Amino acid sequence: MVQRYVMSIDQGTTSTRCILFDARGRLVSVVQREHQQHFPRPGWVEHDATEIWRNLARIVPQALADAGATADQIVGLGIANQRETTVLWDRHTGNPVGRAIVWQDTRTDAMLEQLAREPGADRVRQLCGLPLATYFSAPRIRWMLDRTPGLRERAERGDVLFGTIESWLIWKLTGGVHVTDVTNASRTMLMNLRTLSWDDELLGFFGVPRAMLPEIRSSTEVYGTTSEVVPGIRIAAALGDQQAALFGQTCFAPGEAKCTYGTGSFLLLNTGPEPVLSTHGMLTTVGFKIGDEPAVYALEGSIAVTGSLVQWFRDGLELIGSAPEIETLARTVDDNGGCYIVPAFSGLFAPHWHSEARGVIAGLTSYITKGHLARAVLEATGWQTREVVDAMNADSGLALKTLKVDGGMTADNLLMQFVADVLDVPVVRPMVAETVSLGAAYAAGLSVGYWPDLEGLRRNWHRAGQWLPAMDPARRTTEYGHWRQAVELTFGWMRPGPAAVAPGSDLVEVLLADHRRFEQLFRDLRNTEADRPALVAELAALLVAHATATERIVRPEAPGELFADDLLAALDPDDFEKALQRLENLVDTHVRGEERGLLNDLRATMSTSDRTALGRAFAAERRRQLDLGSGDPAYIRDLADRLRL
Ligand SMILES: Nc1ncnc2c1ncn2[C@@H]1O[C@H](COP(=O)(O)OP(=O)(O)O)[C@@H](O)[C@H]1O
Numbered sequence: 355m356v357q358r359y360v361m362s363i364d365q366g367t368t369s370t371r372c373i374l375f376d377a378r379g380r381l382v383s384v385v386q387r388e389h390q391q392h393f394p395r396p397g398w399v400e401h402d403a404t405e406i407w408r409n410l411a412r413i414v415p416q417a418l419a420d421a422g423a424t425a426d427q428i429v430g431l432g433i434a435n436q437r438e439t440t441v442l443w444d445r446h447t448g449n450p451v452g453r454a455i456v457w458q459d460t461r462t463d464a465m466l467e468q469l470a471r472e473p474g475a476d477r478v479r480q481l482c483g484l485p486l487a488t489y490f491s492a493p494r495i496r497w498m499l500d501r502t503p504g505l506r507e508r509a510e511r512g513d514v515l516f517g518t519i520e521s522w523l524i525w526k527l528t529g530g531v532h533v534t535d536v537t538n539a540s541r542t543m544l545m546n547l548r549t550l551s552w553d554d555e556l557l558g559f560f561g562v563p564r565a566m567l568p569e570i571r572s573s574t575e576v577y578g579t580t581s582e583v584v585p586g587i588r589i590a591a592a593l594g595d596q597q598a599a600l601f602g603q604t605c606f607a608p609g610e611a612k613c614t615y616g617t618g619s620f621l622l623l624n625t626g627p628e629p630v631l632s633t634h635g636m637l638t639t640v641g642f643k644i645g646d647e648p649a650v651y652a653l654e655g656s657i658a659v660t661g662s663l664v665q666w667f668r669d670g671l672e673l674i675g676s677a678p679e680i681e682t683l684a685r686t687v688d689d690n691g692g693c694y695i696v697p698a699f700s701g702l703f704a705p706h707w708h709s710e711a712r713g714v715i716a717g718l719t720s721y722i723t724k725g726h727l728a729r730a731v732l733e734a735t736g737w738q739t740r741e742v743v744d745a746m747n748a749d750s751g752l753a754l755k756t757l758k759v760d761g762g763m764t765a766d767n768l769l770m771q772f773v774a775d776v777l778d779v780p781v782v783r784p785m786v787a788e789t790v791s792l793g794a795a796y797a798a799g800l801s802v803g804y805w806p807d808l809e810g811l812r813r814n815w816h817r818a819g820q821w822l823p824a825m826d827p828a829r830r831t832t833e834y835g836h837w838r839q840a841v842e843l844t845f846g847w848m849r850p851g852p853a854a855v856a857p858g859s860d861l862v863e864v865l866l867a868d869h870r871r872f873e874q875l876f877r878d879l880r881n882t883e884a885d886r887p888a889l890v891a892e893l894a895a896l897l898v899a900h901a902t903a904t905e906r907i908v909r910p911e912a913p914g915e916l917f918a919d920d921l922l923a924a925l926d927p928d929d930f931e932k933a934l935q936r937l938e939n940l941v942d943t944h945v946r947g948e949e950r951g952l953l954n955d956l957r958a959t960m961s962t963s964d965r966t967a968l969g970r971a972f973a974a975e976r977r978r979q980l981d982l983g984s985g986d987p988a989y990i991r992d993l994a995d996r997l998r999l
């Protein structure tokens with residue numbers, strides 16, 4: 355009998371793999387090629403989409419040859435891909451317009467700051483489930499359209515097309531089918547999470563023409579047949595790689611979760627047929643959609659830098675020759691020696707979402723050796739997982755019981771033990787470590803009837819490795835405290851923090867900067883694991899300084915806008931959550947009212963030089979208030995008295 359296989363392509367951040375699987379989910383052949391990472395400026399990360407396409411064109415025939423198979427033995431092809439990476443190409447020539455901008459790239463940070471102030475910004479998360487952050491595709495499309503002369507007009511005519519990588523590869527393989535799958539579309543910020551279609555409000559907000567967008571399709575259905583590379587193969591599934599891993603780990607039921615440790619790390623929890631909006635910094639995303647069945651949603655904790663920190667240690671610092679050597683080096687010492695590395699290379703993703711953060715190495719003394727640094731590199735992945743699991747538990751109201759893991763970093767035993775230690779739950783790894791590829795293969799196999807149902811796939815899952823928690827709880831608590839201290843050092847690096855508004859700035863800008871900082875502090879305060887006393891102190895200091903300066907400099911005629919009662923209540927630990935909520939509502943009302951009213955009045959009626967002069971006076975008064983120690987409760991009480999509040 356002629357053997358039949360499923361083909362899967364995993365187009366990842368660092369490489370592209372083609373794998374053939376048999377009916378029992380076993381690997382028959384694997385071929386992989388790396389592509390070049392381009393870092394043209396700090397924070398910029400690009401790929402050459404043509405190089406990725408050429409790699410694919412080489413590995414697909416090779417994978418067939420290695421298995422001794424021909425195209426007619428392939429029942430279907432499933433594609434999994436790095437998500438959010440943005441490719442624009444010319445419909446007529448098939449050539450990319452510039453390099454693809456990769457998901458780690460932070461160039462859109464300043465643009466997002468602007469967008470955050472525009473009407474409709476507060477609706478974005480509700481519509482698409484994602485925070486305004488550099489991670490996603492829409493800001494990148496806007497960035498390219500704004501900066502390349504004539505590009506917007508070409509996009510409006512449908513002459514220039516957008517796609518994430520699976521969309522680009524399907525278009526190339528089929529000679530012109532322009533589709534995307536719903537999981538990838540859910541990472542663009544342009545798809546409405548509930549209707550699963552492009553949303554006019556989001557398209558308008560980001561300024562993206564509909565004509566350049568692909569058609570959104572299910573994760574499992576036949577999109578077309580290959581006419582290039584190896585003709586005659588049905589393309590039967592596509593999924594973002596992290597969703598593919600969820601599928602490959604057979605997390606088909608609500609409550610099941612996995613974490614994939616690759617370039618970055620991504621923890622996804624299946625939440626079932628309704629989208630769950632996070633209040634703890636998780637993303638809401640589509641998990642998968644099988645044919646005509648309803649979509650299954652997931653909560654996701656995305657960590658930007660984990661394996662890529664190991665790569666940086668290898669290629670940037672040249673302290674090791676290959677990734678696995680990090681474990682050997684880390685084992686030369688017993689602990690981190692007091693050293694912590696927070697790899698905020700692309701800002702910090704979940705649960706913090708600080709695009710402006712940049713990395714730190716904290717706790718350096720002359721005692722630290724490269725062995726300690728190697729430990730700190732691995733531990734950074736463990737602690738980042740812990741932060742995400744804490745947030746996920748808080749969102750779901752459930753405590754994670756075990757963590758299913760996969761990806762390149764799970765080869766590292768020291769790391770996996772550390773993850774189990776800091777999470778205090780068992781960590782398990784399945785037999786097939788290539789879970790992304792397996793998930794894409796499962797989806798394609800289901801789509802064409804090679805596998806009958808999900809239950810059959812579940813039976814293929816076998817445990818190959820397990821790590822049990824063994825860390826002393828007191829040590830875990832102390833170490834976690836140090837980690838969080840180090841994380842706080844990364845905040846605000848690329849943008850002024852509360853005390854650092856430049857004197858002489860435009861008054862409108864100065865007021866807006868404070869408003870954004872208030873919002874960030876409230877976001878951070880929702881996390882029960884955060885250093886709440888420190889955050890309250892900063893919030894209190896800033897609110898008093900901001901309100902006093904507003905009252906004295908901007909509208910001396912209308913005093914009494916301070917929130918002193920609530921500030922005092924917020925300092926009362928017995929009534930913390932309630933007081934915080936009241937305070938947040940009050941501040942929110944103030945911020946919205948001022949941004950709709952006063953700030954537009956200032957823009958319309960005051961000259962730039964007057965606004966600058968007032969901005970300078972405001973910044974000086976605000977600075978004076980901060981220097982007076984306005985975070986001190988006694989001072990706040992005193993101030994409230996003096997202001998008759
Ligand atoms: N033994 C190891 N210890 C720690 N990190 C490792 C080890 N082996 C590989 N890695 C890291 O894992 C990543 C590769 O994993 P992979 O799942 O192939 O990633 P991706 O799919 O994102 O390209 C690289 O960033 C590499 O630095």
Ligand SMILES: O=P(O)(O)OC[C@H](O)CO
Pocket residue numbers: 365366367368435436437438457594595596616617618
């Ligand atoms: O290609 P990976 O494995 O680094 O995954 C990248 C993610 O899809 C980014 O969201």
